[in-house]
């Protein structure tokens with residue numbers, strides 16, 4: 086029997102992309118990153134898509150890529166932080182995947198992304214902390230409603246987060 090895919094959601098810098106890779110290795114499953122999928126399809130970086138076509142176009146590409154990657158797969162999937170904004174994406178995730186929400190406090194996220202802001206167009210402004218706080222206010226309830234499992238990652242390294250995810254997945258399966 087094929088496993089259900091596992092999809093990571095959560096804010097930028099919570100570790101979705103890194104932890105998805107690590108978990109996929111541990112579980113010997115394929116790993117997919119929705120941002121990479123969008124970039125390959127558009128043949129442009131996320132930053133270029135935002136700059137040339139705008140966020141709305143990026144969200145359309147993200148939505149189409151999510152629909153396609155969730156079909157007939159047992160992959161571990163890292164989504165982008167804004168994937169939960171569209172109700173359709175939330176419904177797709179809930180229907181097809183075990184959804185793991187990675188959380189991290191704001192200073193931790195900022196520190197992790199200190200040298201990576203160029204790749205994240207939403208953080209290009211003067212006050213990334215304020216931007217993240219604004220995004221949190223809108224998105225936290227959406228992460229909560231979509232997730233099956235939540236893992237707080239502040240103070241944990243990637244291996245420790247992965248251990249925690251594996252444990253929570255086992256508990257989730259046992260309860261199902």
Ligand SMILES: Nc1ncnc2c1ncn2[C@@H]1O[C@H](COP(=O)(O)OP(=O)(O)O)[C@@H](O)[C@H]1O
Nearest residue numbers: 096097098099100101102103197241242243246
């Ligand atoms: N638990 C962790 N501890 C320390 N650094 C981390 C952790 N998780 C991710 N990172 C690092 O933080 C940065 C952002 O992680 P990433 O997986 O790209 O986050 P996301 O995909 O959620 O935006 C990367 O440099 C990554 O290596």
Ligand SMILES: O=C(O)C1=C[C@@H](OP(=O)(O)O)[C@@H](O)[C@H](O)C1
Nearest residue numbers: 096097098120165166167205206
């Ligand atoms: O929060 C967001 O809206 C975004 C998060 C990014 O992915 P990560 O969460 O993997 O950084 C990427 O999809 C894009 O820059 C938009």
Ligand SMILES: [Mg+2]
Nearest residue numbers: 101102163164
């Ligand atoms: Mg990512």
